[in-house]
Amino acid sequence: MNIRLSLLALLAALSLPLHAADGIHSQTVRFAAGTSSAQYQQTLTGHEVRAYVLRARQGQVLVVGLRGPGSTNFNVLDAGDDTALFNGALDGPDARVTLPRTGLYTVRVYQMGQAKSAGRTTRYQLNIAVRDTPPAHATPHGAGSLADLVGARAAGGETQLQARGYVNVGGGKRHGHSDTVWWNAAQQRCVAVTTADGRYQRIDEADATRCNAG
Secondary structure (H helix, E strand, O other): OHHHHHHHHHHHHHOOOHHHHHOEEEEEOOOOOOOOEEEEEEEEEOOOEEEEEEEEOOOOEEEEEEEOOOOEEEEEEEOOOOEEEEEHHHHOOEEEEEOOOOEEEEEEEEEOHHHHHOOOEEEEEEEEEEEOOOOOOOOOOOOHHHHHHOOOEHHHHHHHHHHOOOEEEEEEEEOOEEEEEEEEOOOOEEEEEEEEOOEEEEEEEEOHHHHOOO
């Protein structure tokens, strides 16, 4: 009888959903009617992983932004073969990925370092959006007319951004550099500025949701 109960218990354990067994908690991304973006404010504890699954079409652009402690990171995965299309630990807190096929994709949020090993609980905000095409004015390392500010000292760059109608709406430090987000109400434009060693390293287009404007 004891052997039979043990076998039943083993079978029951093996039948558990994968996310329960490996600490991955999955949920489907749902956009409100008339929108193509969603925002999540949740927590992670230790080795816990949260996975956000959505369906998108080939050629669409998946835009993801993560705001939280430096210990939190995310990957964008092709759920069809679990291929990593973006690695936040290497590439930073913002992703803009042109999707290679029609199907399911996963945004997987996790902790690293001491926060993970010590079982700490951290809070984060995740913004997810799907766009049919990249903005026509987007450039890889300089957002339109702001490209001339790349390489400028941070203080002078801030003065120039303000003079051009931008307002600083948030940001923080991460992996040895700082990321700030700027909103131009007249142009309805959101940009992200990466600063390192006291100078502007990058100025990139950002989704309006990062500026709490969409």
